[in-house]
Amino acid sequence: MFSFIGYQPKEVRFNSQRIINVVLKEDAAKLAEVVITALGIKKEKKALGYAVTEISGADFNDVKATNVLNSLSGKVAGVQINTTANGVGSSSRVVIRGNSSFGGNNQPLYVIDGIPMRSSSSDVAYGDEFGSSGVDTGNDHSANINPEDIESMSVLKGPSAAALYGSRAANGVILITTKSGKIGQGLGVTINSNTMVEEAYIFPQYQNKYGAGRGGSISGKRWDLNPELAYEDANGIEINRVGDDKSWGAQLNGQTYRQWDSYYTIGKYAATPNFAKNFYRMGTTLSNSVSINGGTEKTKVRASFTNLKNEGIVPNSKQNRSTVTLRMSTEIADKLTLDGKITYVNQIVDNRTVSAGRSSIPWILNMMPRSISNSFLKDYLNPAYDPAAWPPAGITAFNISKERRDPSNPAYLGLWDPLGPKAPWVGNPYWMVNNHTNQDERNNYTGFASLKYKITDALTAMVRVGLDQSMVFANSKKAKGALRLNYEGSYSESTDFRSDLNADFLVSYNKELSEDVSVTMNLGGNHFRSESRSTSVSASRFIIPDFFAVNNFEDISRGNLYRSQMDVNSIYFAGQVGYKNLAFLDVTGRNDWSSTLPAANRSFFYPSVAGSFVFSDAFEIDRDFMRLGKLRASWAQVGNGTDPYRLAPGISTGRFGTQLTIGLDGTIPLADLKPEITTSIELGTDLSFFNNRFAIDFSWYKSNTVNQIVNVGVPESTGFTNRVVNAGDVQNKGIELLVSGTPVETDNFSWDTSINFTKNNSEVIEVLSDEDVNFVNIGFVNLSGGNGINFRAEKGQPYGVIYGRKFQRNNEGLVVVDSKGNPLGTEQVLIGNANPDWLAGITNSFRYKNFRMSFLIDIRKGGLIINNTARTMGRAGTHVNSIAGREAFYNSPEFLSLTNGSGRSSLPGSNFGGIPYWTNDNAVVQDQNLPTDASGKQIGGELNNFYASPRVYHENLFKSGIVEPFVEDASYVKLREVSLSYNLPQKSLKKLPFRNVSISIVGRNLFFFHKNTKDFDPESNVSSGNGQGLEGNALPGTRRYGFNLKLEL
């Protein structure tokens, strides 16, 4: 007979101070034989027909990430975390077993103490230099959960595990159980203090050889010398003119010059190699928490307060988050338990980093001429210049004092007077961080109350109401000033309210029918209501300068208002039959009624079946050799509704003064919308040997998502741009492997190790069956003047392939250039995709007496990322790539033979020097008279003997939108986490008022063992939306390290 390991052993495990992955724990006594599954039902692991991974709170408390989701990285097979490099409060993307939906966000559902929580991440608008770009507003409260409060997290990967949470769980579920007090344990106090610093260490490859200027000279005189123009001042010092604010100037040799950022300063023309590094500061994160828990015989209580203060590496950027939680559970009458929790989170984030363009700090730092010094720009408020000696036309000032931005002041710049000084291409970052600011404040209230009544020993009934509300106030301020885009100032403000209500009931019946047969039955219902309201208003053109109130602006756009509501009602059941505790069969069924679907399709049912077979027990395998041998199989479906208001023809409205304009929306609705259905199969085995010293957990899965509710394009000549369809079939197939072991275990020393491995292959099997539509665009990013990249779900390809422009090539594969040596681009073609080939995580932890050391290595193989940093920096002449060919070009006979004023700016290249790229590549010249092959490629062609001017080359490459040379491999091997901790021995504790004291030194993302991207951390995606694989002037890669102190009273 087997001993049934019930709740007591589990309690032991949860109280354990050991900080390793609980699922992997090999200690027989502490084996994680019970896991928390859907609806919070605790199940024996061997009874599960599907994969669940559980991680204990300690695993993400030790080495804290400011966004708790990032702590999952490398720890759970089947889970991919994509981070962004958007600074404080930025978002992450969590995808379990691959992307499946064209239109949905593909992210899992978070269930905290049984209450489903809205999950979303910020899909940042990313644009070109002039385009609209946004800020990353972070994840919803899934990321705001205080790691200190987490008891454990369960990752329910497939729909089988998640079927009971219904439509919202189609992308998997992350189940979070928070800590509660302990019955009968008296009062306990835990204090935790964590201090981390953040250091920027991965910067783009800046060149330090050439400074601001044109044509190889500071003033541009080598380029288009015109005797009448002021290239030099009266003393013969060269002037760097305002238009020449890219790094195409002379060699930086410390010569004296008047720099474009201030005519009044005679500067030293020298490189500032660490310009960006000097600008950033050391980031800090302080996280302090105190929790009190206590319990009497009938009541347990836990209260906690946590404050997180995070100052980002960009000056003036910070995040301050406070969380208060009260959890109480009490037996108010015999067999009747009342459980309740309330959490309040207040988070204020200042100055999230703008993702791209002229308001983006990292963009500015990357484009800044290499000859500019930090100290000069820093001093912008005190330029000691004489207004009377304002410079002549064509010369400008960069540093602009407040007085000079005030029109009532005689020294007012009048920035846009055609004869006055003009704003340069890039803004002063020191001015920007103080004058182009944004702030958002999130107030989040969540809570639940439940009543549980134990009617008989076998029958329990529960009712519960949970509420999750958040209110976000955000604003964005742009002072009058030095930026072209916003010289008259602007202000915008928005308020977003969201509320999710869940009302549940659940009746459970648990009975051993006979010695061999046990039965569990659950019947439940859920009412879900989701509402949102938002308002926003924006204004521009100050009346009183730099006073930010909506009424202080000349133009106020009427506020945008939006509200939406959806309801889903559900009834579900779950039943399990166990035979002799060695074979189990699970059946679930759920019916949803969704308000977002038409009456005929509103109600939909989806079932699941799972079984497990403990063969080690059935065949009575020697328990010393094999402790557990289990096979499992499951089949499940999950249905999914859609967003509200997609059934009726849409109307688009606009304001025209006090009037309203109306037109039909560009989307043709589908009145007969059906729910999306995901069907999945999973097979797996759990094996553990040698008293749990060695274990293997393996899963294979396949899931197909059909009937996707998605917008597909229609020819614009129909008057519409797209229509809603039920179409598509996305398949994800993959394997997950977890191998863990305890090679050494003695009283004083132990070594635990584990490796997890994830491989997922996605394929878009079908887009629209009855028409020749082969793809759906799931995202577009404008890189320059309308040229950009598209993210697609395309038939026969993995989900999210990237389309962009490549070099035009002839039939022999040689690059085709025009008669001036400029590259020609193709139309949008397949570039590749960002999905990794595989992911792996390796954890090792060592314990020696009271010391413990552990580290996590996170590995990603394959998947591309487009280096938009090098692309944009090339144009600005600041990237090392832009050095090549300069001297050769400036010394070419063509360049030297030009006489004054003869229009060198029209000179595209020479026959003797310049960028040798195309000639080395044996490029051919485009010739319309040559025949083309079947695919339209030019056959043959004359070899190009034209060298390009480096500036012309990089500008044209940028404008063309060709991304081919910027595609890089995002693989990496990263030291994700390290910690070294020491628990004070019990002996010493006796003299102290503490029950437990532990101190740790921790590090996160310390370094890469390997990466292929030279300019950035390969995890620097611009957004956490469905379109992945683009980096662009993100914040530099950082490492974080610090220490942790934990005191238990």
Next chain:
Amino acid sequence: MKKSIKRSIGKVLLVLSVIVFTSCEKDFDEINTDPNTPSAEVIPVDNMFLGLLTNIASETNNETMAIISDLFGFAFPSGIAAYEVGTASKWGMYSSIKNVNQLIELTGESGNSSNVVNNGVAKILRVIYYQRLVDLFGAIPYFEGGQGLKFPQPKYDSEEVIYKDLVKELDAAVATINSGSSGVYGPGVDLVYSGNSSKWVVFANSLKLRIGMRMRFVDPVTASKVITESLSATLMSSNEDSWNFKYPGSEASNSSGFFSTTSPSNRFVSELMFKKLRESSDPRKFAYADPAGLNKTIYQGQVNGLNVNFDDGAQSTRSAKMWQDRTFPAYLMTYSEVNFLKAEAALASIGSGNANVEYRKGIRASMEQWGVAEADITTYLATPEATLSGNEENQLKQIAIQKWISLYTNGHEAYAEMRRTGYPAIAQRSASGTIQRLDAQGNLQTIEVGYRLGTTEGIFPRRVEYPTSEKELNPTNYTAAVNTYGNGLLDKVWWDVR
């Protein structure tokens, strides 16, 4: 105690189950009704009409078209300047055609807001859109266009067929309007003719004259018939009759498209335009642009296609009248244009008009429209420029160029007429040229600059390419159209035969 609790729990459970079971679908239709926009069944036609008018107005003042037709010159190193025309936005007019079709249906006999006058005016709007599209792209989906899933992949129709149908549509629209009596749409909505339906008829007649004239060289017989018909109808007879959309300008959202909340910088007048104005001492230059230079005396345009970022202040910016006046209107068709059309008809011996008289009336009307002082008008009318002379070709050139000057701000029409008449001609651009810029002392200096030549190698484009979305989403019809009518920037449209 125990029992009562048990009972109350039972009650709660029962109530909850009942709620869930019985109300599974209750109110769902109401919940899923969008509270943010009105429902499609009750669209107020007034707001829809206003939406279309504002769209036509902003399309009229469209800067892309003005750059192509060399009315404006921008200093941006943009693709437009190199004749790499962004087409997607132009093809987007189909989105408005969808709305016009809806408006025609709603105001038609069986529509919810049936009204003959409104129906006729809506039909005129459709003609405006389709003529613009066909003039830009050549063959386009017409009979099957803009009707949603009724024609999910619309077929392309030839320009000739479309042109002839546009005339028919206009005639029908006029007949429809004349069969009714009430005003045009609700109060405050018709920001063009203030609800005066007879002015819409006058406009329709004048538009017919424009359409007829467009066919003059390719199909003289039809053109002559259409022109003769329109000449005998009531045409615009004063600047009051011009189709101009009057922006209320009370706030940013109803202000002129030219009104800039930022600045006039980089909003220059084309040097080609200025050359013509300078050569004949045309007083309109003061209305079209503000002078540059230290002493604000330089009237100097911006050459389209410059590939250097040019902001030294040597170019005259668009006039303050235009960019600071929130109410600056959009001129779709002016009285002055009608005069030039009549002059050309007379020149071609269609009708009984006098070419020179109409020509001079056209110049006067344009100057009056731009607020030129009477004395300056008289002076200008006395110059040889203001009198037709020479052979027929030379007279046509004079008419065409004056019309082109008068079309300032209306890029669509200017681009079409340049192609039809060949005047003003834009020579193939070379890779470099000269331009004047200011030196440090504020004096003009002539220097050489380079241009981007774009895919046409600097040749003036004769049409706009179909967007790639057609190629991808309407491949069969797209391919058929390209094979029949071509799709190169240098392929000419049907009426472009000179």
